[in-house]
Amino acid sequence: MRGRRIVLGVTGGIAAYKTPELVRQLVKAGAEVRCLMTRAAAEFVTARALETVSGHRVLASVFDDSPAAGIDHIRLADEADLFLVAPCTAHTLARLALGLADDLVSTVALATRAPILVAPAMNVNMWEHATTQAHAEALRARGVRFVGPATGELACGWVGAGRMAEPADLVAAAMSVLGAGPLAGRRVLVTAGPTHEPVDPVRFLGNRSSGKMGYAIAEVARDLGAIVTLVSGPVALVAPAGVELVRIQMARELEAALEARWRDTDVLVMAAAVADFRPVEAADQKLDRRAGTPTLVLAANPDILAGIGRHRREEGRARPLLVGFAAETRGGEALVDRARQKLSDKGCDVVVANDVSGGAVFGEDESRIVVVTAEGADPIGPTDKRALARQLWQRLALRLA
Numbered sequence: 001m002r003g004r005r006i007v008l009g010v011t012g013g014i015a016a017y018k019t020p021e022l023v024r025q026l027v028k029a030g031a032e033v034r035c036l037m038t039r040a041a042a043e044f045v046t047a048r049a050l051e052t053v054s055g056h057r058v059l060a061s062v063f064d065d066s067p068a069a070g071i072d073h074i075r076l077a078d079e080a081d082l083f084l085v086a087p088c089t090a091h092t093l094a095r096l097a098l099g100l101a102d103d104l105v106s107t108v109a110l111a112t113r114a115p116i117l118v119a120p121a122m123n124v125n126m127w128e129h130a131t132t133q134a135h136a137e138a139l140r141a142r143g144v145r146f147v148g149p150a151t152g153e154l155a156c157g158w159v160g161a162g163r164m165a166e167p168a169d170l171v172a173a174a175m176s177v178l179g180a181g182p183l184a185g186r187r188v189l190v191t192a193g194p195t196h197e198p199v200d201p202v203r204f205l206g207n208r209s210s211g212k213m214g215y216a217i218a219e220v221a222r223d224l225g226a227i228v229t230l231v232s233g234p235v236a237l238v239a240p241a242g243v244e245l246v247r248i249q250m251a252r253e254l255e256a257a258l259e260a261r262w263r264d265t266d267v268l269v270m271a272a273a274v275a276d277f278r279p280v281e282a283a284d285q286k287l288d289r290r291a292g293t294p295t296l297v298l299a300a301n302p303d304i305l306a307g308i309g310r311h312r313r314e315e316g317r318a319r320p321l322l323v324g325f326a327a328e329t330r331g332g333e334a335l336v337d338r339a340r341q342k343l344s345d346k347g348c349d350v351v352v353a354n355d356v357s358g359g360a361v362f363g364e365d366e367s368r369i370v371v372v373t374a375e376g377a378d379p380i381g382p383t384d385k386r387a388l389a390r391q392l393w394q395r396l397a398l399r400l401a
Contacts, residue, residue: 002030004178007080007112009105010050012040013087014155015121015164019045022086022167023053029171034076036060036104038092062104077111082177085109087121087164090132096144097135115177119170120149124160146241147173147223150386151365168390172223181225182397188226189258189265189320190218191272193233195251199296200283207273208362211235214271216389218243221267224393229265231257233272251275251301262308267396268320270305271352273327277301309347321399324348326372331355339372349373349399352392371395 006026010019019035026033035050037060047058059076077083085092085105095106096118109116118139126132127149140146148165165173175181192214196204211232218230219240229244231254239245248254251274262268277298287294305324312322324346326339339353353370356362368381369388380391 001026001175001178004031004081005079006031006033006082006084006174007036007076007108007114008033009036009038009083009085009088009092009108010041010045011038011085011087011089011092011105012043013089013121013164014044015087015119016041016044018164018167019086020049020053022170023050025167025171026174027054029175031174032056034059034080036076036108038103038105040089059104062107074111077108077114080108080112080114082174083109083112083114083116084119084170084174085116086119086170088118090120090122090126090129093118093120093132093135093139097138115143115145117145117147117170117173117177119147119165120162121164122149122162124158124162127162128160140241145173145177169223169386172220172390176223176225179225181223183221183393183400184225186226186266186400187264188218188221188228188267188269189231189261190214190221190228190269191231191233191254191258191274192218193235193237194273195233195254195275195301196249197251197275197278197301198249198282199279200285200287202286205275205278207275209233209235209273210362211237211272212365213367213385213388214269215240216385217269217271217392220386220389220393224397226267229261231261231272251278251304255302255304255307258304258308262320263317265320266400267323268308269323271325273325274304275301303346305348306346313347321350321396322346322348323350323352323396326351326353327356328353329355329357331357336370336372336377339370339377343372343374350396373399 010016023033033054034056035054035058050058096109101107101110149161150163150165151161152163153159193211194207194209196206198204215237218228222228222242231246246257278301280297280299326342328335328338335353335355339351343351351372366382366384371378
């Protein structure tokens with residue numbers, strides 16, 4: 001981001017204490033950072049701290065005493081390549097949505113023509129309130145980008161969505177908006193979640209995948225500048241903003257969705273937990289136990305990953321970089337050995353292995369993985385799935401380069 005000008009608006013949330021580290025990381029990435037503060041922000045972070053890490057005077061009021069203050073905020077609005085608001089409180093979110101200009105941050109937001117990126121931070125009930133969600137949707141409709149909020153323990157003691165995204169995630173998002181991320185312009189295709197193979201109109205064969213890992217992989221790729229398509233099985237997750245979402249139910253629908261897309265892709269990450277088998281024939285009426293115990297005749301679903309690996313070899317394609325997943329119920333060396341076997345059998349470049357014995361990682365926010373390539377095995381974690389996704393992409397970006 002060398003030479004890029006970022007204006008950072010800091011508002012009055014407890015997460016403001018993280019902003020000096022955010023500024024430090026932006027400056028380290030090459031950006032010139034100018035900071036604005038609301039009056040409430042000064043309760044959580046000092047102007048001196050932000051001036052020290054940014055190397056520039058911090059503005060806190062349109063009516064600053066300095067001779068240039070009367071025009072500084074307009075000049076900053078004009079010269080900004082990106083306007084970042086972090087943390088963005090519920091109050092500031094409402095101001096931005098309504099187009100108010102009654103403090104320095106909202107005034108610059110209204111005056112700038114630069115892209116706007118906001119990092120919400122508030123109590124979970126405030127974030128989920130219908131008014132806040134309406135304000136967020138209004139801003140998204142006007143092209144404002146959002147990072148977070150993340151889910152976890154909040155300063156108020158509640159647990160849920162409301163944490164400000166971490167500085168590293170905000171830097172990655174800024175790079176994405178500015179077209180400066182390591183995946184800028186790359187086309188990424190990610191699969192996530194389970195498949196459901198119908199037994200009758202109300203029952204199915206499926207698995208316990210929540211889709212959280214695949215969704216995190218897609219979101220981080222987006223933040224790093226990629227053009228992302230996410231093919232998702234049935235999950236209870238919010239569709240990520242800025243990502244093309246293709247919904248499927250069955251393995252054969254997933255196969256068709258990938259067949260139409262994989263050849264135009266730079267990276268294919270197969271994080272979906274695809275059912276190995278399906279009923280040969282689904283009943284058209286709900287099975288009734290009074291009719292006796294039914295017999296299910298199963299057929300093997302297509303091995304989608306192996307099929308793409310085979311076609312890639314036959315067509316002499318170097319792309320997409322093919323990343324498979326191996327969810328196994330054995331850990332240690334047995335897990336790595338199985339991943340190495342899958343690397344060969346499926347024609348993958350990378351296999352991400354994880355131990356799912358006892359269902360330990362399904363639906364959880366944390367996990368651990370082993371990234372297996374022809375060169376070796378690289379364990380990551382345990383940590384939250386977004387951090388895992390970020391570290392995985394660091395490795396994949398190097399292979400792409």
